[in-house]
Amino acid sequence: MIMIMMLKNQILFFVIFLCFGIFYESVLRAEEISSDVAERFGKETRQHWNPEIPLNESAIKQSGIRRLESKYLTLYTDLNTSKQVDELPKLFDQLVPLLCNYFELNRQNYETFKVEGFLINDFEKFKSGGAVQQVPNLRNGYALRCRIWVRNPESEYYRRHLLLHEGVHAFMGYAFGFWGPPWYREGTAELLGTHRLENESLTLGYFPKSRNELLRWGRIDIVRDDMTKHHIRTINEIFKLESEDYDENTAYGWSWAFAVFCENHPRYKMAFRQTAWKLNGTPDEVAQHFLELLIKKVQNEQPELNKQEIINRLNNDWIDFVTNLDYDYDFERTRIDYNKNAQPISNSETQFQIQADKGWQSSGIRLERGKNYCFTASGRFQLAEKPKIWYSEPNGVTLRYYRGAPIGTLLATLIPDQEERFLATEGTLGIGFSTPQKIGLGKVWTAEVSGELFLRINDFPSELSDNNGNVTVKIIKTIP
Numbered sequence: 001m002i003m004i005m006m007l008k009n010q011i012l013f014f015v016i017f018l019c020f021g022i023f024y025e026s027v028l029r030a031e032e033i034s035s036d037v038a039e040r041f042g043k044e045t046r047q048h049w050n051p052e053i054p055l056n057e058s059a060i061k062q063s064g065i066r067r068l069e070s071k072y073l074t075l076y077t078d079l080n081t082s083k084q085v086d087e088l089p090k091l092f093d094q095l096v097p098l099l100c101n102y103f104e105l106n107r108q109n110y111e112t113f114k115v116e117g118f119l120i121n122d123f124e125k126f127k128s129g130g131a132v133q134q135v136p137n138l139r140n141g142y143a144l145r146c147r148i149w150v151r152n153p154e155s156e157y158y159r160r161h162l163l164l165h166e167g168v169h170a171f172m173g174y175a176f177g178f179w180g181p182p183w184y185r186e187g188t189a190e191l192l193g194t195h196r197l198e199n200e201s202l203t204l205g206y207f208p209k210s211r212n213e214l215l216r217w218g219r220i221d222i223v224r225d226d227m228t229k230h231h232i233r234t235i236n237e238i239f240k241l242e243s244e245d246y247d248e249n250t251a252y253g254w255s256w257a258f259a260v261f262c263e264n265h266p267r268y269k270m271a272f273r274q275t276a277w278k279l280n281g282t283p284d285e286v287a288q289h290f291l292e293l294l295i296k297k298v299q300n301e302q303p304e305l306n307k308q309e310i311i312n313r314l315n316n317d318w319i320d321f322v323t324n325l326d327y328d329y330d331f332e333r334t335r336i337d338y339n340k341n342a343q344p345i346s347n348s349e350t351q352f353q354i355q356a357d358k359g360w361q362s363s364g365i366r367l368e369r370g371k372n373y374c375f376t377a378s379g380r381f382q383l384a385e386k387p388k389i390w391y392s393e394p395n396g397v398t399l400r401y402y403r404g405a406p407i408g409t410l411l412a413t414l415i416p417d418q419e420e421r422f423l424a425t426e427g428t429l430g431i432g433f434s435t436p437q438k439i440g441l442g443k444v445w446t447a448e449v450s451g452e453l454f455l456r457i458n459d460f461p462s463e464l465s466d467n468n469g470n471v472t473v474k475i476i477k478t479i480p
């Protein structure tokens, strides 16, 4: 009897184990979403799309609207013939293969992808022939399945930008069946719509070098104005933006900023791109999926990091990026390397070097809450090359200021340990990347929280490449 009971228990245990195994397998499979699965899902979804309202071509023509044709676009426009307008369909043909590369899709599957676009100067002219029946109120642009509408802006750059932006929407809807939540769909369309056209060759995801380069674009200024008037939007706040928020350009600015931040950071780039493969969920689910994908990718490279550490780094990197957002931002030199093994000063003092041509650098040490530290800094380094070489010492040069301090000033800040985060008050000097302490040639500092110590030379984020040299920092732990 006991034997039978034991056998029964074993069978039961085996069945539970088997069921759990199958369940676990299915969870794994759900996580291992690929571009193939995404494309199959997209194909299935668009088979259930409603047919488009047919266009009355002769009525459209009678209203003085021209029809321009290319492989991926039929463009209807009332704009006069010009090189810039007439070459838009050819530009659109460059967009599609670039999007296939970006989303890792098979280009052959998009041979039949075709968009009908309406580039509108006089909206009244488009009222006949069914051209704007689906979009009675058009602000800048609109996309519905494989139809897109663009109101002609004043700037030639911005005309292409809006066409590409709506084209990205149309492509994503066609490829994946979904666009995803506002932060993702608008972020991606803004990221890829921001472009460069040089010798008729299109580059997507371009980061502008100056304010005058992309006329009427202005995303960087929009974000900076909003930060001055309100505050830095956290990633979580961007995830929570709703469709109605996009009646204002501010939401587009923030969505672009988050997308461009991810795109230019090797830790976040692929997680952001591949989020497109699974957009069928609530906004919260898609945001969660992005974070899980990101954690998985980071842990593949750095298994020692736990989920919370990865999320904290993402948030800290974001704060640093957006605080310093500017034209010609140097993504590489401002990339922050953390040191998970940062240790308290073992003896009473320590010494290390900080490079002048980089953003925040980990000192490899942890300051401890309530302890006093005496900093001294020395060294001569280069801050500019042209028109002549500018040298500075760690107290900076008062000829130019950046964020309220002379360029060249040695700055320091603490990133609080996980268990100390609740002690960190927002806006406290010396805590977080947006509110650093000025160290200059020296300072005595009582650490308000325990955390990893970061230092950098104060300079514009676009002007690090012409810096050269180091600062030597010495820290003595003193008795409080």
Ligand SMILES: [Zn+2]
Pocket: 165, 166, 169, 185, 186, 189
């Ligand atoms: Zn859009």
